[in-house]
Amino acid sequence: MKVLSIINLKGGVAKTISSVNMxxxxxxLHGRRVLLIDNDKQGNASKILNRHSYDKPGVAEIMTDRNIKTAAVIQHTDYARLDIITANMNLLKANLEVLLDQQRPQQTRFKRALAQVADSYDFCIIDNAPDINISTINALVASNDVMIPVTIDDFALDGLAELKEQIDNTREDLNPALRFCGCFVTQYDRTNEADQQGEEYLKALQDYPVFQTHIRRTGKIKPSTFAREPIIVYSSRCGASYDYKRLVEEYLKM
Ligand SMILES: Nc1ncnc2c1ncn2[C@@H]1O[C@H](COP(=O)(O)OP(=O)(O)OP(=O)(O)O)[C@@H](O)[C@H]1O
Ligand SMILES: [Mg+2]
Structure with a gap:
């Protein structure tokens, strides 16, 4: 099982939309067995896939329960081969509990839990909160790959250096195999010159690898979240559907 973290310290850059749709x-479309982990107390990925609740265990229990049976925390979604570990506000308390627990290692809880289901899935995609906290550190420690969605604005690069440092530190200390696959531009508006120039600037900077594929801004994305549907189900012909398919292909070719 390959584990991919989608992460950015910035909010609203399409981490969740990208995680769910990838x-x-x-x-x-690729017939892979996929486990999606909602690693954000907002629970937006769980909501989009219609699984948000307080009745079932989820990522909070992965963080806190010593004897967790990972399979018991996984739920099927409405889509073949796509399962989810959900999140809700309980993750806030769980993260505090982990930080106060000096008995067990704090950073390897995802890794231990995922090892139990490594043969059941081809990919695990983790949708992270816009934060570095103990559960996002757990995600990085458990990951093979990291991708960073960015939107082009004045503040596009804010937090990227800090995040890169966190990725580098995690690689050095806890997870030597961690690969930074690169940034990809989301909510791209091709009629806006600033978006074109911003993407070119990001590529020219060469501080961070950048995916060729960008995800176009489309009016279909927001209603797809209200409809609680992935974008290729809600609007198979919109730009973002086409772009997310290309992004997955580019990622698979790496
Ligand atoms: N390609 C797109 N076109 C238009 N709107 C988009 C696109 N991608 C994302 N959005 C919208 O941008 C907003 C933020 O998206 P999303 O929730 O995925 O970001 P996020 O990075 O996960 O945010 P948070 O940091 O709060 O977790 C949402 O309202 C979403 O509908
Ligand atoms: Mg999100």
């Missing part, structure tokens, strides 16, 4: 495309 996971759904890998499962439905």
């Amino acid at each position: 996971a759904h495309i890998l499962a439905t």
Whole structure:
């Protein structure tokens, strides 16, 4: 099982939209067995896939329960080969509990839990919160790959240096195999010159690898979240559907 973290310290850059749609495309168009982990107390990925609740265990229990049976925390979604570990506000308390627990290692809980299901999935995609906290560190420690969605604005590069440092530190200390696959531009507006120039600037900087594929801004994305549907289900012909399919192909070719 390959574990991919989608992460950025910035909010609203399409981490969740990208995680859900990449996971759904890998499962439905590429026939891969995919586990999506919602690693954000906002629970947006769980909501989009219609699984948000307080009745079932989820990522909070992965963080805190010593004897966790990972399979018991996984739920099927409405889509073939796509399963999810959900999140809700309980993750906030769980993260605090982990930080106060000096008995067990704090950073390897995802890694231990995922080892139990490594043969059941081809990919695990982790949708992270816009933060570095103990559960995002757990995600990086458990990951093979990292991708960073960015939107082009005045503040596009904010936090990228800090995040890169966190990735480098995690690689050095805890996870030598961690690969930074690169940034990809989301919510790209081709009628806006600033977006074109911003993407070119990011590529020219050469501080960070940048995916060739960008995800176009489309009016279909927001209603797809209200409809609780992945974008290729909601609007198979919109720009973002086409772009997310290309992004997954580019990632698979790496
Ligand atoms: N390609 C797109 N076109 C138009 N709107 C988009 C696109 N991608 C994302 N959005 C919108 O941008 C907003 C933020 O997306 P999303 O929730 O995925 O970001 P996020 O990085 O996960 O945010 P947070 O940091 O709060 O977790 C949402 O309202 C979403 O509908
Ligand atoms: Mg999100």
